[in-house]
Amino acid sequence: MAARSFSPLDASAMTANILDGNAIASARRLDIQAAVKQRAERGERPPGIAAILIGDDPASAIYVRGKERDCKEVGFKADFRHHPAEITEQQLLAEIDELNQDDSIDGILVQLPLPAHIDDDNVIDRIDPRKDVDGFHPYNIGRLALRRPTLRSCTPKGIMTLLESTGVPIRGLDAVVVGASNHVGRPMGLELLLAGCTVTTAHKFSRFTAGHIRQADIVVSAVGKPGLIRGDWIKPGSIVIDVGITRDAGGKLRGDIEFEVARERAGWITPVPGGVGPMTRVSILESTLAVANGEIG
16 A cells, blocks of 8 residues: 655645744743742742843844843843953853852853854853753753753754644654754754654755655754745645744845745744744743753753
């Protein structure tokens, strides 16, 4: 008997369900807020996040301000630090050492990208892996690779929450991750593999990306090139997650995927903006709460 192809939803549906990251993240922040109040009732301190912003990149500043608002909303302690681009790597590493020793801080974030004279890897490696709520430290990526996850990479973690929200069982599905960055693409593939998917990673050297996507039940694109993935490549009924976000010449924010065409084929799709971004930020809050609660060894 020939194998039956799988579509997560009825492929005859005319328009995809929108995966509203803003709404899902808002509900999860309410849960976090309630947990913080319970800690206070037990006489425990609020969870604490420290974030370091270097230089004056407008996009980074907006993102950090969003994290600060999130902390205020849920009742976290927020220690947000802004330094000029001229700060030395040794000064930054010394500040991370200080935060590693601060018992009131459960999560440490250093906003990327950093100035060219600072080595990103040295900075990430210096953060205590037990406070690495971005999930970028080699220790935490390695634990995920070994199927023993601790603190998970924040964007893939948020995407797994989005996939769960569809109600579609994803074990055994074919997934394609477009992009192989250390912060999204690689850990995303590991998360999907851990969930029981068959995973293909497409990257700049891949020759048949379109063909892989046409067969995929789940597509996650994290490249940052507007319109990279044509909407007619999308398999009917599939789940489409667009991580890419770029401002075009007209000032409009656009994703990697040709949204208007893809939404006529997909079963579920994330908007840009308002899809993955809010889930990344709420994942950081969830991980910080887990550290504060002693759930991370």
